[in-house]
Structures are given as C-alpha cells and as structure tokens.
Amino acid sequence: MKAMVTTGARQMVVREVECPRPASGQVQVKLEYCGICGSDVHYYKDGKVGDHVLDHDIVLGHEVAGMVSEVGEGVTDLKVGDRVALEPGIACGKCIFCKSGHYNLCREMKFFADPPTPGALQEYVVHPADLCFKLPENVSSMEGALVEPLSVGLHAAGTGDVKLGQNVLILGTGCIGLVTLLACKARGAAKIVVVDLYDKRLEFAKKLGATHVINAKKEDVKKRVDEIFNGEGADVVLETAGSVITIAQTPFLTKAGGTIVIVGQSAQSEVSYNFSEVIVKELTIKSIFRYRNSYPVAIAAISSGAIDVKQIVTHEFSFEDSKMGFDTVIEDAENVVKAVIKF
Ligand SMILES: [Zn+2]
Ligand SMILES: [Zn+2]
Incomplete structure (x- = not known):
C-alpha cells in the first residue's frame, strides 16, 4: 500500500x-x-x-x-x-x-x-x-473524518455547559473556533459573538450561525462586547485562538458568575492574566484537552441534522x-x- x-x-x-x-x-x-x-x-x-x-x-x-x-x-x-x-x-x-x-x-x-x-x-x-x-447511511465518509475536530468543539461547549438561551463569545475562527460555534448553536445559545482578525473568516462564521462578529484589528473588542451584552459580558467565553492576547482578554469579556473555557494552547506557556477580574466576578476557568466519549454524540448530531x-x-x-x-x-x-x- x-x-x-x-x-x-x-x-x-x-x-x-x-x-x-x-x-x-x-x-x-x-x-x-x-x-x-x-x-x-x-x-x-x-x-x-x-x-x-x-x-x-x-x-x-x-x-x-x-x-x-x-x-x-x-x-x-x-x-x-x-x-x-x-x-x-x-x-x-x-x-x-x-x-x-x-x-x-x-x-x-x-x-x-x-x-x-x-x-x-x-x-x-x-x-x-x-x-x-x-457511520449511518446519511453521514458521508468526509463528515466521518470531521467527527474528530467536531468532538473538540462539542467537548469545549459541553465543558462550558452552554445552555439554551445563553450568550456566548468565541475568540478565534480557526477550524476549532468554528466547530465550537456549531456546537454552541446546537446547544441553543442565543447570542453567539465571534472575534477574529480576518473579515473573511468572520463572514464564514456568520454563515455558520454567529449572530455578531468583531474584527479585533479594526474594533475595540471590549467596547463592542459591552454594547452587544448591555455591559454584562457573555455567560460563557470560549478561547480557541491560543494567543496570549486573547487568553488575557477572557475575564474582561465574561459576565459575572460566568465561565471561561480555554481551548487554544498558546505557543508561550506563561501568560499574564488579571485574576482580580476573575475574583470580583466570581468566574470559573476551565480547560479542555482533546475530548472523550464524544464520537457517538458527534455522529448522532450530524446524522440528525443538528450540526x-x-x-x-x-x-x-x-x-x-x-x-x-x-x-x-x-x-x-x-x-x-x-x-x-x-x-
Ligand atoms: Zn485534529
Ligand atoms: Zn489509561
């Protein structure tokens, strides 16, 4: 072979x-x-x-x-x-x-x-x-190959416990950012805000169901997030960009009592982070490593049309x-x- x-x-x-x-x-x-x-x-x-x-x-x-x-x-x-x-x-x-x-x-x-x-x-x-x-008959082999990245998105949204009607914010529109978006949408998130540096990628995110997009190169992310969420931040913030800048932004974009999920791994392992913001807002910080037990769920979600x-x-x-x-x-x-x- x-x-x-x-x-x-x-x-x-x-x-x-x-x-x-x-x-x-x-x-x-x-x-x-x-x-x-x-x-x-x-x-x-x-x-x-x-x-x-x-x-x-x-x-x-x-x-x-x-x-x-x-x-x-x-x-x-x-x-x-x-x-x-x-x-x-x-x-x-x-x-x-x-x-x-x-x-x-x-x-x-x-x-x-x-x-x-x-x-x-x-x-x-x-x-x-x-x-x-x-794979069921209505799931193609190409979709079968995509079960792997989708599993990461499902594990991210599941770890963030994204619920029906909640507001989420996703940093990064790489493949993992976008499968996380699909997973949040399938879980019933209301507002889904996506942040990236490239308009093309943000347009793509919109097609997949993002309700709002922010280009961090052109706009003040915190200001736009405050406008969208009436000054309260998102219930769940999912960081998939893996940059020291976006990781450091997460506590400022999260609603008090909310959850941050760190998905992207930055090249630099130590990151400057504002823990005062975490404490006064009583935030929960979670992370994921790959996924577990998610293949059956991902295949069912594709087959049913949910994703x-x-x-x-x-x-x-x-x-x-x-x-x-x-x-x-x-x-x-x-x-x-x-x-x-x-x-
Ligand atoms: Zn992969
Ligand atoms: Zn073992």
Whole structure:
C-alpha cells in the first residue's frame, strides 16, 4: 500500500509500505478521507510541536474515516463494508483516568500522529474495533473524518455547559473556533459573538450561525462586547485562538458568575492574566484537552441534522496531492478553514 511519509520540514513523499493486518480485536480500514489538522501542519512546517521534536520519518493525519476492509479475531459488531470514523487515541484502559471515564487524560495514550505514534495518512490502517464508530447511511465518509475536530468543539461547549438561551463569545475562527460555534448553536445559545482578525473568516462564521462578529484589528473588542451584552459580558467565553492576547482578554469579556473555557494552547506557556477580574466576578476557568466519549454524540448530531459540519470544508485534495494540501494550508491560511484529503 501507499503511505504519505513526512521526512522533514516541508518534505512529504509517497512510499510503498507493507499493508497492516488486523490483530485480535482490531479491524483494517481502507481510508476514504483524512482532514488536515493544525497539529499535523505544525509538524510538517516546523518538524516539531512544542517539545515534541520530529527526529524520524512519520506518517501524519489523525482525522480519518473509511470502510472496514478486514476484521480481526473476536470482532463481532463490525463487518467488511461498514463505513466508520476512527477515534485516533488508544488509551490504556486500566489507569484511574481511563477507569473514571476521563480517558483523554491517560498518560499511556497513543494518539495518531502524536510522535512516536504514526498517523493515518496511508491507504489502510489497523485500529481497535471499539474505536471505530459506524457511520449511518446519511453521514458521508468526509463528515466521518470531521467527527474528530467536531468532538473538540462539542467537548469545549459541553465543558462550558452552554445552555439554551445563553450568550456566548468565541475568540478565534480557526477550524476549532468554528466547530465550537456549531456546537454552541446546537446547544441553543442565543447570542453567539465571534472575534477574529480576518473579515473573511468572520463572514464564514456568520454563515455558520454567529449572530455578531468583531474584527479585533479594526474594533475595540471590549467596547463592542459591552454594547452587544448591555455591559454584562457573555455567560460563557470560549478561547480557541491560543494567543496570549486573547487568553488575557477572557475575564474582561465574561459576565459575572460566568465561565471561561480555554481551548487554544498558546505557543508561550506563561501568560499574564488579571485574576482580580476573575475574583470580583466570581468566574470559573476551565480547560479542555482533546475530548472523550464524544464520537457517538458527534455522529448522532450530524446524522440528525443538528450540526452541519461539512460546511467548514473549504478545500479538498487527492491523496497524491497531500503535499500540495499541506502547503496550501500554510500559504493560504486566511482562506483555508478546513482542508481534507480524499483517498
Ligand atoms: Zn485534529
Ligand atoms: Zn489509561
């Protein structure tokens, strides 16, 4: 089979490799779609993400869906021909985090394309059957690949406990900002204010259901937020931009008694933050790391029509053109919301 191998910063080649066969409890999946995620792009662009330095060749890609092509011993709930979305993280299943249902915090987690674990940008992959979620007929394989980023948005909105009629504010309109917007809308948020630096992205956010948009390059964010929320701030503020500036803004944009959810990770790990504002307003600060137990929810939400996730896809590339896809994401950041690779 063919695998798309990243061999260094901005280097990607097709390599012929042996096709993996499913062991007991695993299935082999013939991949159909792979989303290009920010973390994949970081590795491709710089050869590292944070402390994780890429010192060997790696297959990237962790947002994947495809069709079951072989089932391993003992697999009873999937059969050849089933289309599935693959949850990319394999947790140990034994530690206190796994046992308490917080498996995203498992220290033994092996996550596609999180070195040294290889990713899934290759024709076939083997994966535990219990992490392959069957797609209903009305959910396409492309939507199946988008279940991964959507899961982050669902986990963000769920952690913020966004409720019917509440006002929310989302900082950042990258892919994660927009799936968070879709999740907040599906949970019944009333006013959804979105902040970014690019008009094009803000227009896109409006199409997806933002009720108000603020361009932080042109407008005073705090002043506009006060106008929109009558001086009270948002019930829930979700920070997805991952910049030290937007993280520091969060307590000033949140209503007293409200909740801040930190989703984006800034390149700089220490951030100056006004805790007096947090205390006098009795704010709650929460954070998320990936997601847990959200694949079934995401698939049901797409299938029922509650969330139309395919709207975020702006670019599609063939498997052979993967390098072009990654380069486009880097060079045309303003226009690419979500790029996917079709096998
Ligand atoms: Zn992702
Ligand atoms: Zn564990």
